Amino acid sequence: MIVIAGTLTLESPVNETVLDACRTMMKATHAEKGCVDYVFSADPLDDHTLRVFEQWESLEDLEAHFQAPHMPPFREAMAQWNVTGKSIHRFTVTDTVEM
Template identity: 35%
Template sequence: MAEQVIVSGWMDYEPGDRDTMLGHLVELGLRTRTEEPGCLDYAMTADPADERRIRVYERWASQEALDEHFGTPHIKDFRAASAGLTRVGVSLEAHTVAVSRSMR
């Protein structure tokens, strides 16, 4: 079994652009989770303490699945739709995970 990849972090947008970006991310997330079997989780959420910040969490079955994600038609559509929005900061990291365990 391939090692999973988790992408986590945040993106900051001008306050007036954040909600518009979130709308684009909701559509992107729906298509990603539906159309990409290598996507195990995909969530972008507004940070309630910062009007600029979007929190990022993605979980992929493999690095290959993540790499393929960037070439999909819905990523191209997303990039075109969000091209005019102003991102003012970003901190994203990819983590390779060899072992996971339930915390129930």
């Protein structure tokens, strides 16, 4: 399993325009092969931070995601957000334990 987790910091506070673009992307991505979870969410403690969390069945599925037809419109939307910071990491998970 592949996990992507991190944050995007925006110059302006996260607003409905940003969240609408995220919702559109989330809906389309959830339908992709290998997508276990895909979430963008506003950080409740920092209104300039967008949290990112993804789970993929394989690296191949994640790589295919980057070629998905809904990716270019989302990248265009993101270009309008004035991202001032990014800390996103990919993890390869070999074992999980239910909590």
